[in-house]
Structure formats: C-alpha cells, structure tokens
Amino acid sequence: MRDPKILVVDDFAQFRQFIVSTLKQKAKLRITAASNGVEALQKARDELPDLILIDIGLPDLNGLEVAERMRRLAVPPRIVFITQESSPEVVGEALNLGALGYVHKQRARTDLLPAIEAALEGRRFVSRGLQIGPGVNAKVESHHQILFCSEAEAMLNAIADFVAGALKSGNAALLWASKSRRDQIHSELLTRGVHVNAAIERGTYAFVDVDESAEITDAINRLSEAAFQAGKSHPRVALCSERAGRTWAEGKTDEAIRLEQRANEIARHHDIDILCPYPLPHGDEDHSAFKKLCAEHSSVSFR
Numbered sequence: 001m002r003d004p005k006i007l008v009v010d011d012f013a014q015f016r017q018f019i020v021s022t023l024k025q026k027a028k029l030r031i032t033a034a035s036n037g038v039e040a041l042q043k044a045r046d047e048l049p050d051l052i053l054i055d056i057g058l059p060d061l062n063g064l065e066v067a068e069r070m071r072r073l074a075v076p077p078r079i080v081f082i083t084q085e086s087s088p089e090v091v092g093e094a095l096n097l098g099a100l101g102y103v104h105k106q107r108a109r110t111d112l113l114p115a116i117e118a119a120l121e122g123r124r125f126v127s128r129g130l131q132i133g134p135g136v137n138a139k140v141e142s143h144h145q146i147l148f149c150s151e152a153e154a155m156l157n158a159i160a161d162f163v164a165g166a167l168k169s170g171n172a173a174l175l176w177a178s179k180s181r182r183d184q185i186h187s188e189l190l191t192r193g194v195h196v197n198a199a200i201e202r203g204t205y206a207f208v209d210v211d212e213s214a215e216i217t218d219a220i221n222r223l224s225e226a227a228f229q230a231g232k233s234h235p236r237v238a239l240c241s242e243r244a245g246r247t248w249a250e251g252k253t254d255e256a257i258r259l260e261q262r263a264n265e266i267a268r269h270h271d272i273d274i275l276c277p278y279p280l281p282h283g284d285e286d287h288s289a290f291k292k293l294c295a296e297h298s299s300v301s302f303r
Helices: 013-023 037-047 063-070 088-096 105-120 152-168 179-191 196-202 216-229 243-249 253-267 287-295
Strands: 005-009 030-034 051-054 078-083 101-104 144-149 172-177 205-209 237-241 272-279 299-302
Touching (some): 005 013, 030 037, 037 051, 051 063, 051 105, 063 078, 063 088, 144 152, 144 253, 172 179, 172 216, 179 196, 196 205, 205 216, 237 253, 243 253, 243 272, 253 272, 253 287
Parallel strands (some): 005 051, 144 272, 172 237, 237 272
C-alpha cells in the first residue's frame, strides 16, 4: 500500500507549519499544504489526497463549505477538522458533512495523530470534551455517487481513481463492468502503482462481468473479510457498477432506478462506497424521471 497523502489547510502559517512538522515525524506520510479554501479545492482535484486536515475559519471558502464541495469529487477525500470552533452545532454539522474527525486546536498535540489514524481506517475521532449536536448519525455513512461523463476517457479515469483510492488505503474494491472496461481499468491501475494481481490474490479486489448476475452482497462480505485479514481494522468496500448506467442508456430508466434503490439497500447494511458512472444526459430525457434517478444518490457529479 502506498504512503497516505495528506493535505493540510490552514490560513495561519505558524499553525500550518506546526501541523506539517508534526506529520513529518511520521515517515510514511506524504504532506502538502494550502492556505485557503479555494486553493484546497484545487489541490484536492489535482493531487487526490487521501485525507484533508482543515480549519473551519478560512478565507474565500470556510472549511464547512470546502467539505461540502469535496463530496462532489469523483473520489472524495476523508476529512478531519482542526479548529478553535467548539459549539455542539458546528461539531454536528461537520460530522454530518461526512468528516471523520474533529480536533480542537488546543488538543492538537495529543489528538492529531490518533485522529489521522482513525480517519484513514474509516473510524471517527472527536476530541475529548467536545459535545456533538443532535441528529448526528454514529455510523459512517456510505457514499453513493452518480457520475455523468461526457467522454470515455473521463469515465475511465474516474473509475480508476475510485478503485485505486480504495486499494491503496488498504480497503477492498469490486468492479462490476464489461470485460473490455476491466482490461482498461487494470491498465490504468498499474499506471497508478496498484498491483492488481496481488490484490486479487489477497482477495481484496474482484471483478464481475456486467452482463452476468451476481450475489453482490456475498462478494462484498468476502472482500471486507479479506481486507480485515490483510490488516485493515475497519475495512470498507468500494463498489463501482456500470450496470445501472448501461441500463439507463438503453432507455430503461425505471429499471435503472430500481438498481440504484437496491444499491442503497445494500449500503444500509454494509460499509461500502458506491460509484455509478453514467453517460452524459442528452437533454431529451424525462425530467421527472431523471430527478428521481439522481435523488437515489448522495451526490451528483459531472465530468
């Protein structure tokens, strides 16, 4: 597994340097930095960090706004807030945006590294003494994204980024696609430093032909167990499925919606993240059906 890449975002240069120097004590972390929200978004798109450590009080865009926009990326990074804000409402809002950690700056010396370790393993960490506002789900929610792509290359890169991100962080991945797509993805994974054959041997990566029926839940369980046995204490499974997108492209919108509803049902019972690549809409679709399709997902993105 590659060394995790971490993006540090804080507008106060001295504190940003403190975080960077603390992280450099961990030799197996790759570190980059940004000083405002706009720069953070750009670096997230360009560098694909595994984790972002971010303040809330930032110029241009505050940290909560950045976290909201990060959710629309093809491969959303994990987020840990490091901030002076301590109100239960703000803590709750941050966690509901999908953050896996919330560290009060006064406890950064003791809490920073444990929060990073927890987030990289898919667990939550909140500094002791902070209260969490009502309405926060204790479970780390699954991310179910629909991604509309205008070009085949954009779709290929998005899928490869999604699968590579899971495997490089020690999680598992399941690709439900055509055999030709599989070959393309495997080639792209190799360019990203992912040893596909090794992942297959460990049982942390599997492929299912999109034209074949499959017991997806059984496959997810096997992959999760394999990732656990390989050393991931709280594994997640990245599921990329072309099936619904192909069905929708054939004009079978109701069937595509049923497939996405089934995916949501699976996500309620498993620690998974789902990417559903679709061809770009042509504009002649039933608008109400299109909105219903998008509503089955936690985020909608276009490339």
